[in-house]
Amino acid sequence: MDFNLTEERTMLQDMLQRFLAERYDHEARRKLLESGTAYDADILNELAELGILGAIFSEEDGGFGGAGFDISVVFEEFGRAGVIEPILASAVLGGSLVAALGNDEQKELIEAVVGGQSVLALAHGEPTARYDLSDVRTTAAADGNAIVLNGTKTHVINGGQAGKLIVSARESGADTDHVGISLFMVSSDAPGVSINAYQNVDGTSAARVDLTDVRLSAADRLGDAGAAFEAIETAIARGTLAVSAEALGAMDAAKDLTVGYLKERKQFGVPIGKFQALQHRMADVLIEIEQARSAVVNLAGHMEADAATRDLHVSATKNLIGRVGTLVAEETIQMHGGIGMTDEYALSHFARRLTMIDHLFGDVDHHLERFIALSAASGGQL
Amino acid sequence: MDLNYTEEQEAFRAEVRSFLADNLPDHIAEKTRLGKQLTKADTEEWNAILNARGWLAANWPKAYGGAEWNAVERQIFEEEACLAHAPRLVPFGLTMLAPVLLAFGSEEQRQRFLPRILSGEDWWCQGYSEPGAGSDLAAVKTRAVLDGDHYVVNGQKTWTTLGQHANWIFCLVRTNTEVKNQAGISFLLIDMNTPGVTVRPIKLIDGDAEVNEVFFDDVRVPVENLVGEQDKGWTYAKYLLTHERTNIAGVGFSDAALATLKHVAANTASGGKPLNQNPHFAARLAQVEIDLMAMRTTNLRVISAAAKGQAPGAESSMLKVKGTLLRQELTSLLRRAAGPDAMPYLPDYLEGGDNVDAMGPEHAASAAPTYFNMRKLSIFGGANEIQRTIISKAILEL
Numbered sequence: 133m134d135f136n137l138t139e140e141r142t143m144l145q146d147m148l149q150r151f152l153a154e155r156y157d158h159e160a161r162r163k164l165l166e167s168g169t170a171y172d173a174d175i176l177n178e179l180a181e182l183g184i185l186g187a188i189f190s191e192e193d194g195g196f197g198g199a200g201f202d203i204s205v206v207f208e209e210f211g212r213a214g215v216i217e218p219i220l221a222s223a224v225l226g227g228s229l230v231a232a233l234g235n236d237e238q239k240e241l242i243e244a245v246v247g248g249q250s251v252l253a254l255a256h257g258e259p260t261a262r263y264d265l266s267d268v269r270t271t272a273a274a275d276g277n278a279i280v281l282n283g284t285k286t287h288v289i290n291g292g293q294a295g296k297l298i299v300s301a302r303e304s305g306a307d308t309d310h311v312g313i314s315l316f317m318v319s320s321d322a323p324g325v326s327i328n329a330y331q332n333v334d335g336t337s338a339a340r341v342d343l344t345d346v347r348l349s350a351a352d353r354l355g356d357a358g359a360a361f362e363a364i365e366t367a368i369a370r371g372t373l374a375v376s377a378e379a380l381g382a383m384d385a386a387k388d389l390t391v392g393y394l395k396e397r398k399q400f401g402v403p404i405g406k407f408q409a410l411q412h413r414m415a416d417v418l419i420e421i422e423q424a425r426s427a428v429v430n431l432a433g434h435m436e437a438d439a440a441t442r443d444l445h446v447s448a449t450k451n452l453i454g455r456v457g458t459l460v461a462e463e464t465i466q467m468h469g470g471i472g473m474t475d476e477y478a479l480s481h482f483a484r485r486l487t488m489i490d491h492l493f494g495d496v497d498h499h500l501e502r503f504i505a506l507s508a509a510s511g512g513q514l
Numbered sequence: 515m516d517l518n519y520t521e522e523q524e525a526f527r528a529e530v531r532s533f534l535a536d537n538l539p540d541h542i543a544e545k546t547r548l549g550k551q552l553t554k555a556d557t558e559e560w561n562a563i564l565n566a567r568g569w570l571a572a573n574w575p576k577a578y579g580g581a582e583w584n585a586v587e588r589q590i591f592e593e594e595a596c597l598a599h600a601p602r603l604v605p606f607g608l609t610m611l612a613p614v615l616l617a618f619g620s621e622e623q624r625q626r627f628l629p630r631i632l633s634g635e636d637w638w639c640q641g642y643s644e645p646g647a648g649s650d651l652a653a654v655k656t657r658a659v660l661d662g663d664h665y666v667v668n669g670q671k672t673w674t675t676l677g678q679h680a681n682w683i684f685c686l687v688r689t690n691t692e693v694k695n696q697a698g699i700s701f702l703l704i705d706m707n708t709p710g711v712t713v714r715p716i717k718l719i720d721g722d723a724e725v726n727e728v729f730f731d732d733v734r735v736p737v738e739n740l741v742g743e744q745d746k747g748w749t750y751a752k753y754l755l756t757h758e759r760t761n762i763a764g765v766g767f768s769d770a771a772l773a774t775l776k777h778v779a780a781n782t783a784s785g786g787k788p789l790n791q792n793p794h795f796a797a798r799l800a801q802v803e804i805d806l807m808a809m810r811t812t813n814l815r816v817i818s819a820a821a822k823g824q825a826p827g828a829e830s831s832m833l834k835v836k837g838t839l840l841r842q843e844l845t846s847l848l849r850r851a852a853g854p855d856a857m858p859y860l861p862d863y864l865e866g867g868d869n870v871d872a873m874g875p876e877h878a879a880s881a882a883p884t885y886f887n888m889r890k891l892s893i894f895g896g897a898n899e900i901q902r903t904i905i906s907k908a909i910l911e912l
Contacts, residue, residue, distance in 0.1 A: 430811050432515070433517035503800050
């Protein structure tokens, strides 16, 4: 048992922390978002040059990491700084799927992802699916040698910025069957692809993608026909770890801002941090953040376990992160008073991101229910 | 990061497990499992078994007959003991007084008292709390006035756990009223058979009387029973509270309670289905399990730092608050799971009478008393509100 990061990961963390402290200015980020731009391309390139995207991939796939703890180290720092660059979409979701299912030719794309030249997005969610990963109604129908996609994909993270979309579509089976789902690599400018990008409440960018008679060839398919579901679950598990770690970083940042504020802001002639009512609420926030840290450690440590064990931890962690994230957001706003609600002040951005992360990859209730089902299936054995 | 135990730790766990399987008496495990009360004889029997193996005093140096386990080893033992339904060790002599004697006592005091803790000759209790003081430990009013080679002690202690079994009590007493509260306190060892000591049981909300009031009326205590220096007792008291608090998170207890709860929920019918399929119950059960999964890791994070020699400071306050809330939630769910069978009050059954039947399922009789008894967790050892104040001052620096 060892709760310290390896030397390599400590170096990665230090480097990333230094870079973000220097280059990731809240004011600049806020202005960027106001202008409607999804992210800063220079920052993405610099992060790529530092090798941050390479940390998401194994050596075999062209990176130097790829394990759960590599993802958590990187995304915790992203959360602390409020990074909006498309690394979740491109490296963790899209890149993981190309690495898992792609043939040698398809995998060449990873080099461009690691280098920041290419952005990928996973187009998987659908209007009826909510958080159900197997609810895929977009169809992939054979037409001679061609495959024709039709359907609508929603909440595609960075769908508006991606050069290539990884699109899930059903080749067989009923609407929510696990079997029958395939993944295809689709150029975002292919005929029949219509992308409607928008900004989320937390400043991240997403898109709705309509696919109308999009013609592909079998060479565009990732892996075997109808057999992509497990890889999608794995990619979403990695994505869940990433946003959970990101939430942890955001919680820490919100906590630090609030503690600073409690020491500084005076009312009735004393710093408000001297009031026990606020001290105790802040202590509870801290306790829960430590629990969130443990949950992220648990999930990172089980990312390479068998799928049943991993998924039990995915749901446990995401449920806890959702609960604690909301608590931290609501409590830190309350303790700040009005200033915590202003767009100009960083806290409101952390609070928004923390709250919206609960809507990504399954919320508190979804994962509680899933945990119950997985726990029953495993006979309650962890 | 590596969430796995080392091979040596796993081997140790296996050794502990097989020892428990071979040596824990069934009649004791059965009482613990069902939440029945252990008698003094039960406790002494189990202590003797552990002592014969050299495992009674987990944290003591080997030179004094201890096991000298590090924090991780102690945690492993704790977990296995809980899962095997071994009774909780009474901490007062073993994990509270002994570390103070080892750190601050004279060699004479160590040689005199430590072997008697191991042999069971002495049963210690704690004289910290006083009426009106609560978690304000420094509000000690019990006076000790030097008279020749004796202190004369007058005053009253309360909430003295298992004091009815004890023959010795370690006390905080006021030896100086001229100085600030914390500066005039001494740490005194008192033989409870001395004339002037009276013990009176306090019956509690769960129907049992595990705590007592202890009265001192001109009790003469030899000066050699003073630990360390006069008026420096606050330092020793704090050391006792923060440095040697073991198993503060109670993860082993929670693990055992969760296992019981899951078993009960799977085997209790509710509306034609097992209770664990009731969505409201299942949700509360799952949430406490999820919290406990994180708590195990939070606990191990603190413990593995402690095993490397970093003394847990205010982190133990975090463990106390969260750990006690989880244990309370588990007892609350077990009470709820018992349904109407939680209502009968069956003192004879709980006192371990062999020929007394439970009115409902065997686990149900203790569900409500245990639930009520565990309200103490967030009150004793410094109320959770005190812990939050410690956290806000020591960690958040507010």
